[in-house]
Amino acid sequence: MACGNGYIVMENTQIVIKMSTKPGTKKTLAIVVAVIVILAVIAGAYYYTTSTAPSMQTTSMTSQVTSMQASMNATSAAATQPIKIGLITPLSGIYAPDGMQVQQGAQIAADQLNAAGGIMGQQVQIIAQDEGATTSDTVNAAQILVNQQKVDFMIGPYFSGDVRAVLPITTGAKMVQILTVSSLDGLMVPPQNQYLFRVTLPDSGYAVMALAFLNMTHAKTFVYEAEDYGYAHEIGSFLTNESASAGVKMLSADYFPDTASDYSSALNKIATLKPDAVVVVMEGTNGIDFQKQYGANPGVNTIPIFHLETLLILPTNAQSINAAVPNGVNDVFVGPISTITNDTAAFQQTFQAKYGITASHYAMDGYDGVMILANAVNKAGSTNSDAVASALTTTNYTGPGGHVVFLSNHNPTVGPGYLTGTIYQITVSNNNIHYNIVWPSNASNSTAVNPATGQPYT
Amino acid sequence: MSASPFFGLYLSLISGVSYGLIISLLAGGLSLIYGVMNNVNTSHGAFYMLGGFLTFFAVSSLHLPIVVSIIFAFASAFAIGLVFLFVLIPKRMWVSSNPDSQNTVMILFLALAQVLQQGVFIVYGGGSIAVPRISFGSILAPGGIFISYQTLIAIAISLLSYVGLFLFLRDTKIGKAIRAFSQDRELAEAMGVRVSTIALIAFGLGVSLAALSGSLLSSVYSITASTGWNELVIAFVIVTFGGIGSISGSFLGGLVYGIIYAITQYYLPAYSFVIALVLIYVVLVNKPTGILGEIIERA
Amino acid sequence: MLGNIKLNDVSFVILIAALVPSVLVPFTGMLYLRFIMMYFFAYAIYTASWDLLYSYSGQLSLGQALPFGLGTFFTIMFTQLFQLPLILSAVLGTLAAAAVGGSVGATTIRLKPGYQGIAILLFSQVLYWITLILYGEEGLSVFSATAPSQSTVYMAGVLVFAVAMFAVYMIHHSNYRLKLFAIKGDNLAANVSGINVAAHKILVLFLSSLIAAIGGTYYAVFTSHADFTVFAVPNSFLPIGMAIVGGTGFLGGTIIGSAIITVLIRVLPIWYSLAITYFVYGVVVIVILRLRPTGIVGLLQRKTTKGSSRVASG
DSSP: OOOSSHHHHHHHHHHHHHHOOOOSTHHHHHHHHHHHHHHHHHHHHHHHHHSOOOOOOOOSGGGHHHHHHHHHHHHHHHHSOOEEEEEEEOOSSTTHHHHHHHHHHHHHHHHHHHHTTOBTTBOEEEEEEEOOSSHHHHHHHHHIIIIISOOSEEEOOSSHHHHHHHHHHHHHTTOOEEESSOOOGGGOOTTTTSSEEEOSOOHHHHHHHHHHHHHHTTOSEEEEEEESSHHHHHHHHHHHHHHHHHTOEEEEEEEEOTTOOOOHHHHHHHHHHOOSEEEEEOOSHHHHHHHHHHHTOTTTTTSOEEEESOGGGSHHHHHHHHHHSTTSSTTOEEEOOOOOOTTHHHHHHHHHHHHSSOOOHHHHHHHHHHHHHHHHHHHHTSOOHHHHHHHHTTOOEEETTEEEOBOTTSOBOBSTTSBOOOEEEEEEETTEEEEEEEESTTTOOSOOBOTTTSSBOO | OOOOTTHHHHHHHHHHHHHHHHHHHHHHHHHHHHHHHOOOOTTHHHHHHHHHHHHHHHHHTSOOOHHHHHHHHHHHHHHHHHHHHHHHSOGGGTSOOOHHHHHHHHHHHHHHHHHHHHHHHHHHOSSOBOOOOSOOOEEEOTTSOEEEHHHHHHHHHHHHHHHHHHHHHHHSHHHHHHHHHHHOHHHHHHTTOOHHHHHHHHHHHHHHHHHHHHHHHTTTSOBOTTTTHHHHHHHHHHHHHHOTTOHHHHHHHHHHHHHHHHHHHHHOGGGHHHHHHHHHHHHHHHOTTOTTTTTSOOO | OGGGOOTTOHHHHHHHHHHHHHHHGGGGTOHHHHHHHHHHHHHHHHHHHHHHHHHHHOOOOSOTHHHHHHHHHHHHHHHHTSOOOHHHHHHHHHHHHHHHHHHHHHTTTTSOHHHHHHHHHHHHHHHHHHHHHHHTTTOEEOOOTTOOOHHHHHHHHHHHHHHHHHHHHHHHHSTHHHHHHHHHHOHHHHHHTTOOHHHHHHHHHHHHHHHHHHHHHHHHHHHOEEOGGGGSHHHHHHHHHHHHHHOTTOHHHHHHHHHHHHHHHHHGGGTSOHHHHHHHHHHHHHHHHHHOTTOTGGGTSOOOSSTTHHHHHO
16 A cells, blocks of 8 residues: 555555465566456466356346247257347346346247247347346347357347447448337438347327327316426427417426435426326336325325326236325326237237236337347348348238338338337226226227226216 | 516525535434444445335335335345345454454445345346426415425425434434444443444445435436446535534535535536535545534434 | 656556457457457556555545546547547547546545545436436437447557556556555655645545546446446446455556456356346455455565565565
8 A cells, every 4th residue: 555654554564464475476476466467367267268168147037938049049049040139138126127028029039939940040139138226237138149159140239329329330330120119210320220120109199199098088288397308308309390280289308317205396297287198218126106195185186197109008007006005096198119019919919928927018019129139031032231221121010019111211110000109097996996998999899988087088 | 577686596505505415314314324433335326226126116016105215225225234244244243443344345236236226227137217206286375486295295304304313312222222323332232232233224224215315306306227426426525514423414414515525516507516526625635533423413 | 758667567468468468358259258348458457546546546446437437428428419430539528528627536635545435426426317307217318220240349458558557557567656656655644745735635636536537447348338337336346346356556456357357257247147147246245355365466566675665576
C-alpha cells in the first residue's frame, strides 16, 4: 500500500510479517508469478471461448423443461448442422416474466419444427441470451450470439433502444433479424431495415387501439400518461396527430422514468383536469404502481382508464392490486397487442400444458417469429441472408398472434384481418378477476362498462 | 366535489411528508452505522429491498398477519445483518478510521449488496412483489383532500420507531454505551465498552431500520430485486443534510427532503430528484457538517 | 524520464505481459475474446484513473463514473448530434469530460475523503438523472454505414491502452509522486514545506478525470452507445472493486484486478444467467478481499519496515 503516513506503514508491516514469505529471490518469483497470472487469465478466456457449448439461458423453474428440451435438441443437432436462431430477451430484472415468454413461445415453435423434420432437414436450435438491465449487457449478448455462438438468425432484442444499439452488430454481419416485441416505427427506415422485419404490432397500431378505446367510451378529452421511452413518445405523437380527425382532444401528456414510483403529481393533474378518459403506456411494474395509486384515489378512479402494453394482463398482477386496493382494478381496460385468430386458443392450450401458465402475446409473437422465419428459409432454400430477406417480403402467415403480411418498410400490416391488438375490460366479483373482450368486434364477448355508473356504454 | 386550488399541492405534501418520514428511518440507520463504526454501509439500499421481500415472505409463505410480518422483517434483518457482519468483515475493520480499511469495507458491503440482490432474484425472479396494506380506506377532508389510513399508520409506525430508538439510546445500557462510544471512542473503551459488541448492535439496528423502511413502503411502491440503489443515494442526501451521525438530524432531514421533493414533484416532476441532488451537493461543498449539524445536538 | 522505467519492476512486467497477448488476440480469430479485451482496455484505464487519485493524492472519488460517463456521452453526442467525424468527437469528448470532471472535483478538495467521495457521487447522480431526462431510457446510439471496422477499433484500443498505461506508469515513478505523497500524508506539513497543496490536488483531479475520460471515450467508440446507466452507482464502484481486488497503489494491481473482473462478468454470461454472473462476482470479490485484503499484487510486492520502501523499489 502507499506510504507516507506512519500509521499506514505500520499496518502494512504487520501484514507482511503475518505472510512471512522468503526474501531475496522474491523479485524473480514475483515477476514469474505475475506473468503466469496474466497469461493464465488470457489463456483461460481463450480456452473457454473455444469450447462452444451453446446453451439455453434458464433462470427459473418454468424454464427447466425448456432447457431439457434444448439439450436434447443440442445433442441431435450436433450430429447434423443445426440452424441456430439467436434470441435476445430480458431474462432477469422486472421484465423477465414477459421476456421468458418470448423464449418459451419460440421454443414451442422450434420443437414443432423439429418434430416435423426441422427446416430443410436441419434441426432448429434457439439460443437465448439475457438482454440484461443495461444496454451494455444487451450489446454483450449480441456479441456473444453473433461472434461466439455464430447464430444464423436473430430474434429480438425486446426494447427498441436496445435494437438500435445492436443494429451495428447485426447489420455488420448481414444477419436477418426479426422483432417480436419492439414496436418503434422509427427503426424501419433504410439502410438499417434491410434485414430487419417486425411481426408484432407497431406503435402506429397502438395508437389505433387507443383511439378505439376512446371511441368506445365516448370520450371527448383524454390525458396520456406514459413511461419515458422512445416508443411511448412515438405513440404519443401518433395520438396527437390523429386525435383531431378522431374527434378527441389530448389535454396533457406526461412521461415518467420507469423507475418512478410516485405518481401523485399525475393523479393530481388528472383530478384537476377531469378528462373523459386516461390512456396509460407503462409496460413494467410502473404500470402496476400507477394503477395501485389510481385505484386508491377516489378523486380519479371513476374515470375510465386504458393500459396499453401492460403487466395487468396477468391475473396474478391484477390480483395483487386487488388485494392491496379493493376494486383497484375493477372496470379497468387493458390492451395487450395480441390479435386473436383461429390458432390462438390451440396455442394457448399447448403453452398451458407445457409451462403451466397462461400465454401472453409475447409468447405468441415469439412463436410466430420463428415460424415466419422458418417458412422464409424453406422458401429461399438456404440460410443466405439476402435470399431469406427476399422470401420474407412475400410472407402471408396466420398464427396465434395474428395475420402477418409485411409492408415495404418491413412493418406488418395493421388493420382488421391483419394485426389489431385486443382490448379487455377487467371485472372483479368475489375477488375473482375476469377479463372480458370488448374489442375488436369480431372477437368481443362482452360490452364495455362505464366505471362511473356500472352500466354498459350504449 | 370542488377542489381547492392547492388541493393537488396538499396531496403531494401529504405523500411527501409521509414518504420523507419513512425514508428517514433508512437514513437514520445509515447515520447510526457511520457514527458508531466509521464505515459507510453501501449495502444499505439492499437491506431496504430485503425488508420488502422479508415482509412478502412472511405474508405469503408463513401466512403471518401483516403487522407481525413487518416485525418479522425488522427482526430477521437484524439477525441477517449480524451474520453478514461477522462473516464478511474482519473484526479489526469493524470500527476503523483508516481510509484503506474503510474502502475495503465499502467494497465488501457492495459485494454483499450484489449477492443479496442476485440471491433474491434467483429465488423470486424479476417481478415485483405486492405486500398487502394494513388497512384500507381513507379520511376525506373538505376540498377533496384525503389521507389513506395506510399512510397514517405508516407515519405512526415511523414515529413510534423514532421514539423507541430515542428511548433505547437514552435509557438502556447498550444504548448509552453506543452514545458514549460514538462521542469519545477511547474513553468509552477505557470504561469497559466492548468495541465488537457495540459495532454488532449498531450495524444490526441500522440495517433493520432500513428493512423497516422497505417493509412499510412495499405496499405503496413496488419493490423488485433491483430496488435499493436510489434509496442509498437518498439516504446519503438526507444524512448529508442532517449531519452524519445524528439521528434527529436524519429525522428532520427526511422531513425536509420529503417536503422539498413533494413540492418539486408537483411543479416539475421530471426534475425533482435532480433539484434535490443539486441542493445537497451545494450544501455539502459549503457546509460539510450539514445544515442541521450545528443546530441539533447529537442524539 | 525513460530512466524511470525499471525493467524488473512488477508493474512494468505485468503491463508488458498484458500488451503482448493483446496484440496477438486479433490473429486468433476469436471475435468475442476481442470484444472482451476492448472492455478490459476501457476498464483498466478507468481503474487506473481512480487508483491514481486515491493512492497518490489521498483523494477518494465515489463517483468516478462522472468523468468516465461524460467521456462516453460527449463522444457519442458529438458524433450523433453534431455529425463530427469519430476521431474529432473522441478527442473533443475526452477533453470536455476531463474539464468538467476536474472542475467538479476541484470544488470538493477541502472536504474530508469520505465527504469528498460522496460529493462527487452526488454530482454523478445529477448527471444520471439529467441524461435520463434528456435522452430517455434508451440513450443515444450511433448507426453509421461508414463506421470503422472492429479490427481497427480494436487496434486503436491496444494503442490507447498502451499509451494511457505507460503515462500512468510514468506518473507513478516520477519525482512528482513525492510531492503527492506529502500531500496525501499530511496537508499541514506539506504546506509548511512550501508545497501548494490545493493546486496539486486540483492538478491530480484533472489528470485522473482525463484518464477516466479516455476510458469512457474508448467505451463509447467500441459500443457506439451512451445511456444514463453509465452513471449508475454500481458503475462508480466498479473501478474501486477492480483496484482493491488487484491491489491499490500499483499499476500491476490495476491491470490484474481489471482483467479478473472483466473476464468474470463477460465470460460467465455465455453459459449462465446474469443473476448468477453477478452473484458469483459478489462472492469472488468477498473471497479475494477476505483472504488478501491488500489485493492480489499485494502479495507479490516486497515491503520493508521503512516508509520509503515502495518508492525505492519502484
